[in-house]
Amino acid sequence: MAVLAKPINRISVIKRQESQEFVREFNQNKVTNDFLESCKKAGKLFGKRK
Known part of the structure; x- marks a missing residue:
């Protein structure tokens, strides 16, 4: 069974009071x-990757 995911192109907005x-x-x-x-x-133990 394949799982498909839709990319989310939303920008998170952080309120000024919560920025710190x-x-x-x-x-x-x-x-x-x-x-x-x-x-x-x-990673070296489990396998090689380029």
Whole structure:
């Protein structure tokens, strides 16, 4: 069974009052370099990719 997804071309609007909270949340959820390195090592274990 195939699953089809329709792309969403909407821009999210953040209210001025909520912008500081959004930026703080965004910065907390950034991917760290340590996590990226561990993902690269795991990728090497599971298979090769160009």
